[in-house]
Amino acid sequence: MTNFQLISDNLKEEKIEFEILWIGQSELFYKGIESTLIDKYWQFLLLNDGSLTKQLQLLKNKKIKRKLLEESPINFTTSFISYLTQPIKIPIIQRNIFLYSNEVEPLIYATSWWSENTINSFFLDKEQPIWSNLAQLKIEFYRDLRKILLINSKSLEKQFNKKGPFWSRYYLIWYNNFPITIIFEIFSPIIKV
Template sequence: MRARATFDRVVATRARCDVRGRVRGAVARARATRGGEDVRRHVPWTGGLEIIFSADERDVLAGASRGAPLDALSAPWRLMLLSDGSVTRHLSVLGRSARAEVEVVESGARRSDDDDDDAPGDVKRLGAGILRREVFLRARGTTGAGEAPAVYAASWWNEEAFRKFMPDEGASMWANLRNANVELHREIREVYLGKNERLEEAFGERGPFWARHYIFWHDGAPITVVYEVFNPALSAVLGRP
């Protein structure tokens, strides 16, 4: 029994080291140094969906999408898409773990003003000097027996807001904002159904995928735009879409 406990601790330690290594690698990939200064580099965004269907929140809540794919979606999936609560918190509640695991794919990658990458149009509200962060979120049991990510999330920030609100780049956005006791308003802007080959590989599931984007507001100003794509394997806890 004691030997088994020791083995479990070793495996857990290795897993934490692997996650920290991925986080450090993602941060390093998005950064370079010039004269001792931290310089963010440009990395193209490839996480956007090839859109099949989209609707803004106002139309959805007003019933304007009648007959569209969203109308056939089950109540739990509608709640996940349109809730203004933290998806990280939702995953923690739905899963069998105290908190969701964050795997940082890119952190602080610079977005060029010339990028034509299908990022949400609301990104323009953030001004100049835009940085992008990409993560996968996991919570044990939410996608069945495997360890596939439950959610892919990309967020865009201007540099000042990123430094202020994301001091721990390896932690979730929700953890950073909660630790700083930041009061926010989440405005759901649009929901999507679409395909992405990169995410099919990451999720281990065929598309199409449901997604959404929203704006976080603080003191009357937008601080970040967030784009989240949901793994269909969440049906393990949400039921069929």
């Protein structure tokens, strides 16, 4: 079972089921993706290693807000725990959120996994998105993009109030040569409007 399959299976347990239509591997991230598959706008958002929160604020000309859906210790399969604990120390906290520019339609659905021992070190204000917190800390970090995916999800079509497919990605964030979190993000098509 691949690492991404473990993440996918975990999200199904969270009632975010999806069908993978296309997967881009890391070798594409440096040379770009064919414009017949993905336009430059989406490439910029998905491949950019800057602050997604800041990019969304610029695109929407509004402050980006976070809605916490759930934050709890994980209780998953042995194989998923095994995958997460390679980069992230146990015990592990899972956070599920939406990012909004208004209170109506979410722009992003994201799930992240953090070590319980370090999560509070990186969240000065849990009401703010991750990138806002990291910026407040004035720390250098590295986003290690692992995969870009095109997916269909009936459950997210309802949440986003838009038909799929949806672009998504998953990556690790590194700080001082240590991974601090794994993040999986799914983008609403409304971002481009």
